[in-house]
Amino acid sequence: MPRVLALPSGPAGGLAGTRWIDKTPACAGAPTEWFFPAHTDRTAYAKGKECCAACPVRSRCLDYAMANEEPDEPWPGLWGGTTPTERRGIHKADSRRSDREAASTGTSTMRKSA
Ligand code: SF4
Numbered sequence: 001m002p003r004v005l006a007l008p009s010g011p012a013g014g015l016a017g018t019r020w021i022d023k024t025p026a027c028a029g030a031p032t033e034w035f036f037p038a039h040t041d042r043t044a045y046a047k048g049k050e051c052c053a054a055c056p057v058r059s060r061c062l063d064y065a066m067a068n069e070e071p072d073e074p075w076p077g078l079w080g081g082t083t084p085t086e087r088r089g090i091h092k093a094d095s096r097r098s099d100r101e102a103a104s105t106g107t108s109t110m111r112k113s114a
Contacts, residue, residue, distance in 0.1 A: 020064055026055035035078045045083055052081030066090065 015021060027035060030051050037044035052058055062080020069075040071091035074084040082090070 015064075018064075020060040021057055023056040025057055025061070026051045036076060040083070045078055048078045049081050052078055055081070062087075066094075071095065 027048070030048070034045075034048035034051060037048075052061070055061065058080050060080075062082060065075055065079035065082075065087060069087070071088070074087040074091070076084060079087065
């Protein structure tokens, strides 16, 4: 059974025992402000992003946020190396892709029945 070897201080810090954190996250012991900066200018997340880039659970961290946050109101902080603004963009792109797939499926269905 996976276990958390060290608690991260980044966003995943409140998720101790969560199954997807089966390796020590790169944010373990890193300053919280790297992931939740007081300001959000272009450089605010730089150190946190470096940390996330080397994280063994990065993709699962991003997947977790994407699956659980509101698309129009992403969680604060870095998750999987992405800012809330970046995740809002990913949600929108995913939504457009789903719309296209649904439209495509509808078209296919119409062609089959025609
Ligand atoms: S991707 Fe970033 S925020 Fe997520 S667990 Fe890894 S280091 Fe922490």
